[in-house]
Amino acid sequence: MTTANVVAASAVGAAIPKASFDWKPIVLLLAVMALAVPAIGSTSSWLTLTVAGLAMGLIVFVIASGLTLIFGLMDVLNFGHGVFIALGAFVATSVMGYGAGAGWGGFFSILAAMGVAMAVAGAVGWAFERIIVRPVYGLHLKQILITMGGMIVGEEIIKVIWGPLQIALPLPDELRGAWLFGDAAVEKYRVLAAAIGLVVLAVLVYTLNRTKIGLLIRAGVQDRSMVEALGYRIRRLFVGVFVAGSALAGLGGVLWGLYQQSVTPQIGAQVNVLIFIVIIIGGLGSTFGCLVGALLVGLMANYTGFLAPKVALFSNIALMVAILLWRPQGLYPVTNR
Amino acid sequence: MSDEILCLRGVHTHIGAYHILHGVDLQVPEGQVTMLLGRNGAGKTTTLRTVMGLTPASQGSITFRGQPIQARETPDIAQLGIAYVPETMGIFTDLTVQENMVLAARAARHAGELDQARLDWIFGLFPALKKFWLYPAGKLSGGQKQMLAVARAIVEPRALILVDEPSKGLAPSIVANLIGALRELKAQRTTILLVEQNFQMARALGDTVAVMDDGRVVHRGTMAELAADEGLQQRLLGLSLGAHA
Numbered sequence: 024m025t026t027a028n029v030v031a032a033s034a035v036g037a038a039i040p041k042a043s044f045d046w047k048p049i050v051l052l053l054a055v056m057a058l059a060v061p062a063i064g065s066t067s068s069w070l071t072l073t074v075a076g077l078a079m080g081l082i083v084f085v086i087a088s089g090l091t092l093i094f095g096l097m098d099v100l101n102f103g104h105g106v107f108i109a110l111g112a113f114v115a116t117s118v119m120g121y122g123a124g125a126g127w128g129g130f131f132s133i134l135a136a137m138g139v140a141m142a143v144a145g146a147v148g149w150a151f152e153r154i155i156v157r158p159v160y161g162l163h164l165k166q167i168l169i170t171m172g173g174m175i176v177g178e179e180i181i182k183v184i185w186g187p188l189q190i191a192l193p194l195p196d197e198l199r200g201a202w203l204f205g206d207a208a209v210e211k212y213r214v215l216a217a218a219i220g221l222v223v224l225a226v227l228v229y230t231l232n233r234t235k236i237g238l239l240i241r242a243g244v245q246d247r248s249m250v251e252a253l254g255y256r257i258r259r260l261f262v263g264v265f266v267a268g269s270a271l272a273g274l275g276g277v278l279w280g281l282y283q284q285s286v287t288p289q290i291g292a293q294v295n296v297l298i299f300i301v302i303i304i305g306g307l308g309s310t311f312g313c314l315v316g317a318l319l320v321g322l323m324a325n326y327t328g329f330l331a332p333k334v335a336l337f338s339n340i341a342l343m344v345a346i347l348l349w350r351p352q353g354l355y356p357v358t359n360r
Numbered sequence: 361m362s363d364e365i366l367c368l369r370g371v372h373t374h375i376g377a378y379h380i381l382h383g384v385d386l387q388v389p390e391g392q393v394t395m396l397l398g399r400n401g402a403g404k405t406t407t408l409r410t411v412m413g414l415t416p417a418s419q420g421s422i423t424f425r426g427q428p429i430q431a432r433e434t435p436d437i438a439q440l441g442i443a444y445v446p447e448t449m450g451i452f453t454d455l456t457v458q459e460n461m462v463l464a465a466r467a468a469r470h471a472g473e474l475d476q477a478r479l480d481w482i483f484g485l486f487p488a489l490k491k492f493w494l495y496p497a498g499k500l501s502g503g504q505k506q507m508l509a510v511a512r513a514i515v516e517p518r519a520l521i522l523v524d525e526p527s528k529g530l531a532p533s534i535v536a537n538l539i540g541a542l543r544e545l546k547a548q549r550t551t552i553l554l555v556e557q558n559f560q561m562a563r564a565l566g567d568t569v570a571v572m573d574d575g576r577v578v579h580r581g582t583m584a585e586l587a588a589d590e591g592l593q594q595r596l597l598g599l600s601l602g603a604h605a
Contacts, residue, residue, distance in 0.1 A: 235462070235469045242452045242463055249450035252412055253512075254438035254466050357454070 048315045048354040055319065059326045067206030072325045078213035080321025081220025082282060084314050086275030087298040087305075088227060089268025095244035095308025095357055097261045099156055100163055103170035104298065105291025106177030107148060107269045111140035111276025112286040113181055116190045129195025133281070137219075140277045141270040147177075148269020152262055174291065181288045189287045192280045216278050223271065227310060240264060244308050244357055300339050304346045306353030315354055319346075365390040365520055365551050366411065371420035371430070373403075373410045380406045382575035383420065388520065391549035393542070395562045395583060397597060398572035404555040405447055407572070408522045411553075412444050413437045424520070439466075441519035447528065447555075449509040453498030457489055457508055460497050464512035474515065482511045485541040503534035510541060520551045527558040539564050559597075563587045571596045 056073060063069045090104045115136040122132035155173045159165040194212050201208040231237035243250045243257050250257050279294060280286045301320050305312025320339050327338040334341075346354065366388035373381040381403050388394045396404050409415040411422060413434040422430040429437050438444070443464075452460055458471050461479075468474050483490040486507040492500060497508055506526055513521050526542075527535040535558060542565055545552065556562045562569070566583030579586075579596050586592055 238455070238459055238463055241459075242455060245452050245454055246450060248414055248434070249446070249452070250463075251434040252414065252438055252444045252446070252450065253464055254435050256433075256435045 045355065048312070051354075052315055052318055052322075055322055055326075059322070062330055063326070065206075067204075067208075068329065070204065070207035071209065072329055073322065074209045074217070075213055076322035076325035077318060078210075078217040078220070078321070079282070079324060080318035081217045081224070082275060082278045083294075083297060083301055083321060084317035085220050085223050085278060086272050086294060087301045087313050087317055088223070088310055089264075089271040090298055091302040091305065091308055091310060091313040092240065092244075092264050093268045094302065096240055096247075096257075096264050097156075097160070098163075098247075099160070099170075099265075100166045101156065101170050101268075102167055102295065103151065103155070103173040103177065104268070104272055105293075105295035106151075106174045106181075107144040107272035107291070108276035108279060108294050109178065109181055109286075109288060109291035110147060111144050111273030112192065112280030112290055113185045113190070113276075113288075114140040114143050114273070115277040115280055116185065116192050116286055119192065119195075129197040132195060133198075133215075133277075137274055137277050140273040144273025144276070145266045145270035148266045148272075149262065151269065152265040156265070174295075178288045178291065185288070187288060189285050191284065192286050193284055194281055198281075212281060216282060219274075219278060223274070224314060231310060236260070236263075297339065300343050304343050304353055306350075306355040306357060308357040309353065309355040312353055312355030316346075363390050364388060365425060366553065367421075367423045368407070368411070369421045369423075371407075371410060371417045371422060373406055373415055374418050375406070375415060380415075380575055381410060381417075384410075384572070384575070384577055386570050386577050387580075388551065388553050389568060390551050392567035393546050393552045393554060393565045395566035395569040396553060396555045396572060397557075397562060397569060399597065400557075402572040403575040404572055405524055406575075408444065408446075408524050408553070408555060411437070411522060412442065441517075443513035443518040443521045445509045445513050445521070445523040445526065447524040449505050451497045451500075451505050451508055453496065455497055456494050457497055457500070458493050460508055460512055461489075461515050465515045467516065478515065482514065485544060486511055503530050503537075506530060506534070506538065507541070510538070514545065514550075518550075520553065521545070522553050524555045525557060526554075527556065527561050535561060 059073070060066070060069050063072065086108055090101060093099055093101050093104075118136040118139045119132050122135060127135065151173060155169055156166070159169055198212045198215060201210045202214075231241060239250060239255055239257070239260055243260060247257050276290070280290065283290075297320065301316040302313055304319065305314070305316030319342060323338045323342050324335060327335040350356070364387045366386075368384050368386040371381055371384040372379070384403070384407055386396075386407065396407065398404050406415055410417050413429070413432055417430045420430065421428055424437070424440055424442065427440070429440065452463065455463070461474060462468050462471055465474055488500075488504045489508060489511055492504065497505065500508065510523070510526060513523070523542075526538050530538070539561055542552065542554070546565060552565075554565060563583060569579075569581060569583045569586050570577045571579040571586075573596070579592070586596075
């Protein structure tokens with residue numbers, strides 16, 4: 024091949040803005056944490072609440088990350104995401120109940136519950152995509168109606184299998200109690216939940232940024248038809264992301280159930296509101312925005328719960344309104360959306 | 361006459377309730393640059409999208425190297441060796457220039473697996489891409505984005521490249537650069553179907569030409585014939601190529 028320098032020097036040398044990361048949402052997150060110190064008045068209480076808030080935020084992130092990817096890549100508003108949360112939590116009650124009878128250790132029991140919950144939620148997610156979601160691709164109103172219907176049906180099936188009543192999901196002995204740092208108490212389970220959330224985050228960041236599949240997902244979020252025009256079957260990717268998102272919701276359901284130490288068939292619907300707030304705050308389709316949004320929601324819920332319990336009832340809605348007034352497309356809007 | 365690599369016969373395309381293509385007949389000879397000309401709304405972009413399966417044909421046949429492709433899905437069509445540069449450029453603005461290129465190279469899993477010799481050739485054509493290799497593509501200028509769009513189409517050898525109005529909205533100097541790059545592709549006997557409204561570019565690059573009007577091909581011939589016949593230009597396009605020299 025011959026080489027021809029056909030582009031004028033002016034075009035080559037044209038200045039373009041340096042690639043820059045948007046730090047403002049991170050600064051907001053840190054500012055919320057910093058402002059909470061004088062408001063709470065006690066460093067130890069602040070530390071306890073902050074760790075609890077970050078742990079809650081990371082659990083919510085695990086649940087919501089799948090939903091934001093499903094929306095971003097597939098343009099599907101899946102109001103049925105909550106059913107996978109509930110499914111994960113109920114599967115955990117069965118697996119951990121079996122584990123207690125079989126004499127499994129606490130950690131092994133939790134790991135087994137997580138693995139089985141992810142597998143079951145992923146498999147049900149695959150069927151959910153095929154039967155419920157696939158016929159309504161591109162039809163937002165129908166997606167909302169049919170996925171909400173799917174969640175109602177799913178909840179009823181859960182009641183048939185596990186019964187309509189609340190089921191206890193106690194923490195294993197190894198995870199009960201807290202570590203004390205001075206006067207601050209950091210619950211063991213919340214540290215574990217935060218660690219699992221960080222592992223999920225690391226896996227997602229690696230997959231999205233270091234693999235070709237991640238590249239396809241990020242490109243597909245922006246322009247699906249162009250990804251197809253480059254020769255990739257994005258429908259297979261859709262199914263894969265839906266299954267992975269459902270599995271993550273199942274994992275999140277286990278973590279949330281253990282966080283609440285009880286499970287009801289309505290757990291999915293309850294968490295659904297929270298995760299929609301998170302993905303709207305973060306910017307629909309944005310994984311990093313979802314993380315920052317989830318951490319903000321977790322911190323706000325814990326701080327306001329301590330400072331003004333009545334305000335805590337609508338703190339997340341107020342946070343969403345404030346964020347949308349500042350950035351109508353969320354903290355990290357996805358380009359082209 | 362070269363063999364036809366792409367052949368459309370009686371192709372009709374609807375977009376929703378609108379009937380856009382009304383029986384397009386078009387042949388693209390291998391190893392040549394075929395210009396697809398016509399006024400706005402004549403159906404040029406829809407023709408390219410129909411070939412790619414992005415706006416599927418409702419009637420008629422499209423064959424690529426003799427294989428019917430009108431019922432195939434877009435990824436299958438692309439995998440046959442057809443690259444597409446849309447009018448909107450289709451750049452993934454949140455991805456870096458490098459990531460855009462890795463995505464376009466189906467055989468490469470990461471930047472290290474890109475064909476380095478070919479990449480050097482592309483950098484020779486478009487040095488700006490080398491300079492801004494690790495920058496988000498969304499930060500590039502319009503001309504640089506167009507270079508990236510064309511570079512993506514040639515990052516791996518392709519049998520046919522469909523390019524939709526690459527000069528649209530670009531400064532004359534950048535258009536001249538693009539013409540130079542496409543000339544080099546032409547010199548290597550790359551088959552190109554190029555939709556263009558810039559007649560300077562059309563005349564500089566085209567071997568054969570098809571003119572569309574109202575969803576049909578109303579004229580086929582060589583670019584040299586059309587460029588030499590001002591009366592034909594007036595009748596088909598409403599203007600004279602001579603006026604755009």
